Amino acid sequence: MPGARLRSFRLGDRSELLVQHLLTGLAFTTPVPRQEDIGFDFLCSLITQTKDSGLLRARPFFTVQAKSKGAQEMRKRSDKSNSTKWTGSTSRKTRC
Numbered sequence: 001m002p003g004a005r006l007r008s009f010r011l012g013d014r015s016e017l018l019v020q021h022l023l024t025g026l027a028f029t030t031p032v033p034r035q036e037d038i039g040f041d042f043l044c045s046l047i048t049q050t051k052d053s054g055l056l057r058a059r060p061f062f063t064v065q066a067k068s069k070g071a072q073e074m075r076k077r078s079d080k081s082n083s084t085k086w087t088g089s090t091s092r093k094t095r096c
Contacts, residue, residue, distance in 0.1 A: 015068035041066045
């Protein structure tokens with residue numbers, strides 16, 4: 001018998017892959033295993049580059065939760081100005 005999966009689960013997985021791909025341009029990302037998922041999908045750290053050595057350093061840490069919505073639902077929400085919510089971020093001043 002062939003396997004089956006709910007379409008909504010597949011859409012959620014694809015959303016997580018897209019979010020991780022986009023985040024890798026500015027942060028180190030570690031996916032949270034599904035068994036340990038308590039609301040965050042990724043543990044991340046912003047990337048900073050040292051001026052002399054070209055080393056990439058992990059700096060402020062933050063968490064990300066990826067969500068997916070249907071196209072019709074996205075159109076209804078597109079007029080809202082605050083579409084990004086930052087949570088769980090910690091920043092410390094550091095020198096490179």
